[in-house]
Amino acid sequence: MSFNVPDLKYPYEALEPYIDAETMRIHHDKHHGAYVANLNKALDGTEFAAWTPEDLARDWIKLPEALKAAARNNGGGHYNHSLFWELIGPDSGGKPSGALAAAIDGDLGGFDAFKTELTKAGLGRFGSGWAWLVLGADKKLAIVSTPNQDNPLAENRVPLLGVDVWEHAYYLKYQNRRADYLEAFYNVIDWKAVAERFAKAKS
Numbered sequence: 597m598s599f600n601v602p603d604l605k606y607p608y609e610a611l612e613p614y615i616d617a618e619t620m621r622i623h624h625d626k627h628h629g630a631y632v633a634n635l636n637k638a639l640d641g642t643e644f645a646a647w648t649p650e651d652l653a654r655d656w657i658k659l660p661e662a663l664k665a666a667a668r669n670n671g672g673g674h675y676n677h678s679l680f681w682e683l684i685g686p687d688s689g690g691k692p693s694g695a696l697a698a699a700i701d702g703d704l705g706g707f708d709a710f711k712t713e714l715t716k717a718g719l720g721r722f723g724s725g726w727a728w729l730v731l732g733a734d735k736k737l738a739i740v741s742t743p744n745q746d747n748p749l750a751e752n753r754v755p756l757l758g759v760d761v762w763e764h765a766y767y768l769k770y771q772n773r774r775a776d777y778l779e780a781f782y783n784v785i786d787w788k789a790v791a792e793r794f795a796k797a798k799s
């Protein structure tokens with residue numbers, strides 16, 4: 597098998613009460629697990645099995661026609677979820693500090709404006725997808741959203757933080773209340789991890 601689901605660095609219940617243990621278990625083991633299983637099924641035995649998940653999320657369009665959909669959807673799903681688990685965690689939330697906070701102030705008009713825009717992007721994504729804080733090619737922060745398992749990398753933007761707004765990310769606890777899930781999400785953002793991605797992307 598070329599691709600594997602990374603272990604969570606915290607227990608399933610660690611994000612309670614904001615994200616419940618059962619959602620984490622199903623989301624990580626079953627949903628992420630299915631993206632990885634389908635990706636392996638499609639790419640094992642081809643040269644593309646050696647690509648990184650990041651390569652696939654950025655350059656799926658370069659694959660042969662027969663493999664494109666699998667690379668885009670399952671490769672994207674693998675990359676997006678691997679990133680998601682890294683950027684949330686227990687004892688998190690609050691606000692960023694340092695250079696990231698300064699960039700949010702300068703580029704997005706401050707933390708409250710960032711929050712408003714990210715929530716708006718998450719609520720405005722019809723159907724399934726993600727809302728993102730990204731670093732653009734102009735090295736400025738921006739808020740974008742992508743459908744399904746697409747990723748900002750394919751649009752030459754570096755994803756710094758992503759929030760999964762597929763129903764599977766919140767339905768067990770929040771049912772149709774995506775706004776409540778998004779509000780809760782701010783309590784699990786690991787800003788230290790986001791700041792590290794920002795520093796790396798800027799350099």
Ligand code: MN3
Pocket residue numbers: 623627677760762764765
């Ligand atoms: Mn998901």
